[in-house]
Amino acid sequence: MEKHTLQLTESTSDDSRLRAFFKALSKQKMLMLMSLPFLAWVIIFKYVPLWGWTIAFQKYRLGRDIFDQAWTGLDNFKFLFQEEQFYLVLRNTLVMSSINLVLGFVTAIILALLLNELRRIYFKRTVQTISYLPHFISWVVAANIVQTALAPEGIFNVLLLQFNIIDKPILWLGVGEYFWSILGVTEVWKNVGWNTIIYLAAITTIDPTQYEAAEIDGASRIQRMLHITLPGMKPVIVILLIMNLGHILESGFEPQYLLGNGMNVEYSENLDIFVLKYGIQMNNYGLATAAGMFKTVVSFIFLIAANNLAKRLGENRLY
DSSP: OHHHHHHHHHHHHHHHHHHHHHHHHHHTHHHHHHHHHHHHHHIIIIIGGGGGGGGGGEEOOTTSOTTSSEEOTTHHHHHHHHOHHHHHHHHHHHHHHHHHHHHHHHHHHHHHHHHHHOOOHHHHHHHHHHHHGGGGSOHHHHHHHHHHHTSTTSHHHHHHHHTTSOSSOOOGGGOHHHHHHHHHHHHHHHHHHHHHHHHHHHHHTSOHHHHHHHHHTTOOHHHHIIIIIHHHHHHHHHHHHHHHHTTTTOOOSHHHHHHOOTTTHHHHOOHHHHHIIIIITTTOHHHHHHHHHHHHHHHHHHHHHHHHHHHHTTOOOOO
16 A cells, blocks of 8 residues: 555656646747757757767778678777777877866966956956967967977077077977877967856856955955855866866877877877778778777766766766
């Protein structure tokens, strides 16, 4: 009897939640209509192409229908995980992604905090504009600037020689061990200004009366920054961190491809370049799809794990 009553109560609760859901949905009809184009875009360009994952289990040949191919089972995955080069590029991808993630977050948050403390609007806007500009430069141009600056006769070597820090010019892009640091600094230079936009937007949502009360209590600007501004930015920081962990195997393509060369290939080649070189350029589309599928699955696992960790810690999360 008690079990039947409990089941009836749960059923009633589910029905009431369902009615509440459809009631809220009816109140937001315009929002639902506005979201339909985006929903259609996601389905067409994100979910429909998942049929292409079947290529990972085939020996795909151009000119044939996707279902008229020789099926190989898990052979592409076996070959992928037995390939020593795959683990090398996986290491490079994880290290470069981690460097970009840490430097990207730290520098963007620090710059946003410093810009928020500027009181002269003209100077603040000038700094913002200067920091934003590199983001709009194509990677082809940016890579050329970096190569020129780091050349043996470039400005970087000239300054180091002038201050007697080095005895002779260094071919910076010719030493593999330097590549990760060069890439991290280049990514910061190019994107730090753009990455601050969302943090500055988060700062504007903080109640100004908190700053006034802290100032009356004698809090310094550093204390206000640490105890009001940073906690106010925390929800945005957590959400962005979760989303970026979902792209942990996407360390980029253009900078590695443009700055990489035969002398630093052991440190510059990442998963995307591996797919291009050993998959697409060799017409081995099954291997390329298997590598892409592996990247997507691992990124999805990282995203779910980070979201659940945030939930357990009581932080903001994606769902």
